[in-house]
Amino acid sequence: MASKCGVGWKPIVVGLLTALDAEIAKQPASERASFRVVTIKQKLGALRVYMASWTEVMQAAIDAAEAASLRTCEVCSRPGKRRVCQGLWMTRCRTHRRRKRVP
Ligand SMILES: [Zn+2]
Numbered sequence: 001m002a003s004k005c006g007v008g009w010k011p012i013v014v015g016l017l018t019a020l021d022a023e024i025a026k027q028p029a030s031e032r033a034s035f036r037v038v039t040i041k042q043k044l045g046a047l048r049v050y051m052a053s054w055t056e057v058m059q060a061a062i063d064a065a066e067a068a069s070l071r072t073c074e075v076c077s078r079p080g081k082r083r084v085c086q087g088l089w090m091t092r093c094r095t096h097r098r099r100k101r102v103p
Contacts, residue, residue, distance in 0.1 A: 002043040006074035012047060013040060016065040023057050045089035046070050046084040 005013070014041040017037070024035045041048050041064030049062045073080035073093035080093040090097075 004039075005034050005047055005069075006042065006071060008077040008080075009047055009069055010043075010050045012065050012072060012079055016049065016061055019061040020051075020058055023055065023061070027055070042069075042074060042090075045074075045091045 010070070020035075020037065024032050027035060032090060035055070035058065037049060038053050039048070039050040040050050047066050049065060051058065051062070070082050070091055073090065073096055074091050075096040076093060078093040078095075080091045080096075082089060082091045083097060084090075085092070085097060
């Protein structure tokens, strides 16, 4: 699984993966392998999560995580806002709004 987003979103990603694992565990054993996360990344300032296959419950969990990312600084996990910085969309708190690169 490719994961490319800032450490500030790690709690969101960990929470999401925990929720997805719990939901995957409820699926028939023969189908579980198809419900895998393909990509986790930042796009236009928001967390984006792609799965090979998913249920409505998984989609709702992903939607909630993506919404949470738009309120969370990608650098430090503090409350943030999505804004355009140096021509790029990013979600940052006031302290990190000028920092382009994510550690
Ligand atoms: Zn920050």
